[in-house]
Amino acid sequence: MSKLRLEPMPLTAVAFSPYGDVIETTGNTPRSINQGTTQRYDDLARIDVGQDEGRPLLSVFVTQPQPLPLRITMIERHPLGSQAFVPLDEADFLVVVAAPGDDPKSGDLRAFLARKGQGVNYAPGVWHHPVIALGHETRFLVIDRGGDDTNCDELQFGEDEDILLER
C-alpha cells in the first residue's frame, strides 16, 4: 500500500499555469466601459471548445460539500476542450489536477485551494478530480465543450494506493 498525503497550495496564476488559467480580477488590469460605470476585465481564460463540432456550453453545477480528509480514487480529463468553473456563491473550493499525459501517477497530483473571487479553467486534456466544494452547497457556472464526441476519460487509481486530500 502506497500512501500519499496531498496538501493544497494557494491557487495562483503562476502555480496553476501548467494546468490552465486562474479566473480572477486580482492582478489584471481592467478597462473602463459603459460611460465609466463598469470596469471590464477582459479575456480571463483560454476557452477552447475545439474545432468543427464543438460549441461553448454554459451550465450550472450545484455541488455538495465534501468532508476532509477526502480519499482521491479517480481523476478525469476532457481531451477535446477546456472546462471553466466559476463559483456563484462565496466559497472556497479545492481542485486536484495532474498535467496532460496518458498515464498520470498519484505522485503527479497537485491540489490547490481556490479562495473567494477565484475560478479555474482546465486546459484541454488536463486531468482533474471532480470539483470539491467545502463547507456548504456551492453553485458553479461551468463553461465547457458541447458536442456529440466522447470527451471524458476516467482513470481509477489502484486499490493499493491510498491518496488522501487534507487541508
Add this chain to the structure above:
Amino acid sequence: MSKLRLEPMPLTAVAFSPYGDVIETTGNTPRSINQGTTQRYDDLARIDVGQDEGRPLLSVFVTQPQPLPLRITMIERHPLGSQAFVPLDEADFLVVVAAPGDDPKSGDLRAFLARKGQGVNYAPGVWHHPVIALGHETRFLVIDRGGDDTNCDELQFGEDEDILLER
C-alpha cells in the same frame, strides 16, 4: 418632448424569449454527476460566437450601481454574437432590451428585473442598455464574442425623448 416611463417586468424565460435566454436553474431539470455529489443543469444559454473568426471570451465586469429613476439615453447591440451576464454577487439587476432590427424606437424598449439566481444571455443583434446594477457594486461573469471584427453598434435616442426607467 415624448415621455416614456419604463417599468421592469419580472424576468421569466417566456417573457424574455424574444431577446435571448434566462440563465437559471429554476424550471430546469438537472442530471446527477460526479458520484452524486453534483447536479448538473446543462446548456442553459445559446452561446453564439459566430462562425470563423469568433471565439468565446470570458470576462468579468465590475459594475457600479445606478440610482433609479435612470434616464435611458442610448442602447447598443452586438450583431456578431451573443452576450451572457451572470452575477457573481447576490444582487438584483435590471436589463433593458429591444428586439433585433435596424431602427428600434423607444416604444420598443422593455425592462426586466433579474433576481438572485438569474442571469441573462442576449441573442446576437438584440439591442440592450449596458447592464444596470442596483444597490451595490456587482461583479458579472460575461461570456461574449472575441474577435477583431467590429461588433458593437450604438443608438442614441433623440433629445426630445425622455425615457425614464423606474422601479
